[in-house]
């Protein structure tokens with residue numbers, strides 16, 4: 021479509037006039053963004069069509085990734101980069117007096133996810149396309165993504181997010197591919213001619229699932245895969261009784277993303293969302309399969325369906341339903357096909373996050389699906405009985421339905437041929453503890469796939485300055501093969517590289533400082549250590565530990581005139597689930613501490629505390645490259661993997677962290693001496709939970725530093741706060757500090773002292789920083805996806821005849 025900047029300019033200008041009916045000088049930034057977006061989408065379309073054609077004609081196995089969340093962020097810059105035309109476009113626009121960066125800022129984040137799980141799905145889509153793998157995503161086109169966070173007087177306020185306000189340039193609505201999804205009604209059983217039972221779903225209320233397709237552009241190849249997002253609309257086939265109610269109920273299904281990433285709320289709308297996603301997706305997958313193949317029993321040779329956590333697990337009974345009721349397979353055949361088609365990833369061991377649905381909600385909403393789940397449970401329990409005769413407790417524990425609840429994780433394990441955790445430690449905990457009985461029953465299903473991140477967004481796109489320096493130092497082979505970053509190891513002592521690394525970090529810090537000044541009106545010292553904790557707010561992630569440490573530093577500086585430290589800027593970003601009262605209190609606490617510390621003449625030059633509101637993908641892209649220190653301080657055993665940890669590592673930050681999730685593997689690779697590891701190990705934490713023995717108040721009584729900061733939560737220390745932090749105080753002392761904040765406090769202080777000492781030796785620091793980057797290549801999602809492709813999905817890179 022265009023191969024140099026002049027062609028681009030010409031075509032851009034023509035488009036402005038033709039589609040806007042405006043002269044170029046009258047066009048706004050938003051006009052220009054939309055024109056550019058449309059041009060790029062059209063630019064993509066030839067390869068998009070060809071990729072689809074190729075998949076349609078080819079007999080190769082396809083994988084479908086079902087996820088209730090896809091946290092994509094912005095797409096313009098990434099698409100330009102992957103297409104290899106970023107520079108042409110940037111220069112062309114520059115000639116016209118337009119900054120590409122400014123146009124990128126016009127785009128809203130597609131924030132269709134809460135955090136790690138949703139962002140992982142987005143990284144996976146990028147890797148699938150970049151590795152020429154036939155992988156397709158299916159999700160929901162929420163009208164409102166994760167809420168927009170505002171901070172008012174230190175309190176979080178939530179506003180509805182509005183990413184579609186100005187339309188989404190990348191999507192293509194495909195109304196002709198609409199699928200109908202039934203809810204409610206009743207199941208009638210009829211005896212067929214051959215004596216077989218026929219199940220009919222009568223009086224159902226139908227909802228139309230309308231697909232919106234997004235192109236997923238591979239990195240400098242010709243692959244353009246598809247992410248299909250379903251939107252719920254009233255069906256044309258629905259006889260209406262109460263039209264207004266029906267329309268409202270229907271549209272509600274894809275209205276909002278649920279803003280909780282742990283607590284299982286058990287809301288009926290959430291269950292509707294889940295079935296809506298999987299029913300539309302599975303029907304489409306089978307439609308595509310049937311257009312290419314005739315024997316449904318061959319499905320597992322041609323299709324793998326991946327379910328991202330249990331949220332899409334109803335795809336399993338949905339496929340069973342279609343195989344039984346529509347293809348007429350008998351139960352055993354249908355179950356064989358189904359259990360050879362599905363694979364499941366677990367992302368958490370937190371018990372409050374394990375999905376359960378009350379039969380009272382489930383059965384009336386999805387009567388046929390419930391009947392199938394019931395039958396799956398009967399047969400599963402039968403099998404368990406054969407293996408473990410008489411072991412009632414074990415069977416009750418493993419059942420899919422028990423005490424009138426459907427256990428979604430149990431259904432996922434029973435119905436899948438692969439169950440994977442997201443980091444080694446996490447998978448081990450699943451195998452030996454959380455899912456131990458299932459592991460004993462079917463050990464062959466269990467495997468680990470350590471998470472990864474796409475270096476194309478988290479290095480090339482977000483940190484072009486560092487990328488350029490790396491290319492200059494070791495060549496560009498790491499761009500196609502990120503594990504080549506290991507080449508840097510040889511240069512870890514190279515003073516020229518070290519100096520240049522320092523300069524790059526400085527540039528990124530200054531860019532972030534400008535953003536902080538602009539948003540928070542606060543000027544921060546760019547010579548200070550940028551110490552960053554950005555992630556969802558959760559008790560187990562222990563933002564509280566970080567805050568108590570800052571309070572301790574404050575006290576030290578105030579009381580001990582001989583105390584010195586390198587100036588440090590503590591940066592936070594975190595959304596709290598709207599109903600999570602404790603998490604919101606922590607946000608308020610961070611602001612109260614910031615208020616105190618930032619304005620005290622004695623401390624303000626040594627410590628600054630910054631809370632950046634509305635943390636999201638696009639903000640992460642600005643923050644992470646600027647970090648010197650990455651805070652990954654969850655209670656050991658609680659963070660399944662973490663992926664922010666990997667992003668920081670790739671950008672040269674040093675990690676202060678516990679041996680939790682993927683931190684363990686980071687330490688294995690880069691060496692513990694190049695991180696600041698502290699605190700309880702996961703076995704110690706799990707032993708405390710099993711056998712007791714932790715008394716938080718002892719740490720309070722025996723450590724003066726702890727006593728002081730904990731008291732300050734409630735003794736009027738924060739004058740700006742009429743309402744003290746009783747809740748937090750009680751969580752530590754009355755409720756015996758479930759997340760071991762006080763237990764790890766002293767070790768955390770020591771680790772921070774080491775950070776300070778190391779930072780005083782720039783060469784030492786930079787050497788460690790370079791080594792972290794060198795070892796970060798393993799954490800590319802390209803490696804993760806290659807493992808899924810080979811070990812779980814059995815799909816292959818397809819080489820093209822075309823081009």
Ligand code: 26Q
Nearest residue numbers: 136137280281284285367442659660661662663
């Ligand atoms: C469940 C039921 C009802 C409402 C909401 C939910 C829900 C929604 C989102 C439950 C969980 C989530 C998201 C979980 C998540 O993001 N987990 C993170 O996944 C990452 C990718 O594997 C890991 O790196 C993190 O450790 C893990 O916390």
